[in-house]
Amino acid sequence: MKFAHYSLLITIFCLTPATAQSFADELQPTKEYLVRTAQVFSEIIEKSKPAVVYIQVSKKPRGNQSPQELLSPELEKFFGQDKNTNNDNPFFNQATYSYGSGFIFNPDGYIITNSHVIKDATRITVTLTDKRRFSATTVGTDPKTDIGLIKINASQLPTIPLGNSDLLKSGHWVLAIGSPYEYIQTVTAGIVSATGRNSLGISDYENFIQTDAAISLGNSGGPLINIEGEVIGMNTAFLTQTGGYMGIGFAIPINMVRKVTEQLIDQGKVTRAWLGVALKDDSVDVPDLQDITSYQAAKIVGIKKDSPAEYADLRKGDLIITIDGAPIAGAADLRNRVSLTPPYSEVTIEYIRNQLKIVQTIKLGVLR
The missing domain is CATH 2.30.42.10 (PDZ domain)
Incomplete structure (x- = not known):
């Protein structure tokens, strides 16, 4: 061990200015690549954020829900939702509110989000990045895939192009954009950790993209975007044991989302x-x-x-x-x-x- 340590010291002390310059030369292309990557990320974010919306949902009182309509404690924890509700609470039978994200994929007002975001909605309000607010109607939901579609009465809206999730590979860069609070958007970057994740107990039909891009509360329904600026997934859930993010998020592949939403637009439901x-x-x-x-x-x-x-x-x-x-x-x-x-x-x-x-x-x- 002493000889190894001595050799290391010799190597360090033998670095000459010429050697240091060669290292700098080798790192220069990497630096340029990182600068360009940052520029690409900024461009994607700037183009995508106007199409990401904040969704606030007024729901029927939880006290009126049947046991089958409530999430299990395990799924409450998985979705990062607060399960500290009590039937004895005098406010339990009052209307409840939830919130989430969505993204506009059609300029005529069609917005994709998660089914669990708009479940049991009595009123849905959508807020755009320009602070305009609209009442939304539910076009259809598919709880078996946790995909929902809503519509606002507007036109010429900003949109995000849909990509091809079948082309995804582990290691691809992705950006997760959400609007967990009114007028506040979040953007996180990461990579695709895996594709084809299933048997997670989130929905009946599972084919999730796993990512380490941070997905927080309220980001459900927001887009997962590739380096081309295309939506390749819809952020849906994150694995948690504490309520905070643990580096494991899941998104529904956009190819599945596309096929489901096509049916929801055509017939308001999904036939399999x-x-x-x-x-x-x-x-x-x-x-x-x-x-x-x-x-x-x-x-x-x-x-x-x-x-x-x-x-x-x-x-x-x-x-x-x-x-x-x-x-x-x-x-x-x-x-x-x-x-x-x-x-x-x-x-x-x-x-x-x-x-x-x-x-x-x-x-x-x-x-x-």
Whole structure:
């Protein structure tokens, strides 16, 4: 250890002005890159913030809610909400208020937010960055994905372009923008930590983007934006044990948001396709099988009677590996893709049975 320490000292003391200059030369491109990155962030923020809105919601009294309408203590903690309410409190049966964020994606007043932000709303007020305030109406909600859509009576509003969340990779820069307080917006930067997060217990259909960009109370419904200035997710929840942020936030991919909001605009609700199988995560372990694009699979562990799966002669133990030519990332991924496919449409799936690959076209049903 003494020799190592001595060598380190020699290295340090042998630095010459020329060596120091070479270090500076090597760092210069990095400095320029950081300066340019900061400039890009500033440009994105300046263009995006006018389309991020503050949403205040008046709700029916909590005392009138059924037990099924209340979040469990675990989910209250997960969403960072205060659960210290009491039925004995004389104010418990008064109207309650909540708040959140949203973003304008259509100049005619359509605003995307979380379903839980506007749940049970009796009045919704939207405040823009220019301090204009509007009453909003609910176009539709989809609690199964925690996506909601509201509309204000205005036109020529600032918007944010929607990107393609399928292109996201771990390590990509992102900005989380929210409006947790009236006339006050927050912006945080981070990276994509992971994609395809599921089984978190937040919603029925989960495919979350995980990010370390700080997401705070009131940021639910705000946009997660990529380095191109495009929305690639909607901030939804953060993991907490203390009520504060712990570096783990979750956003709904914008591709899922886009498909759900299209249905909400068209019909005010979401209708899902149905395959009729129970699934679990598995993997393909057939060394001699050719032309396998992915070794992740969804294993069929149950089949509903009179379902499209039964009519197609799918069986327990089949390993589904692709749908419409795209590899799947497990059971939750397949379930999400089927649910966002138009009912009664045909899909082509590849699956493994008895160490053989089978390709089959199946007509989906509608989820009741």
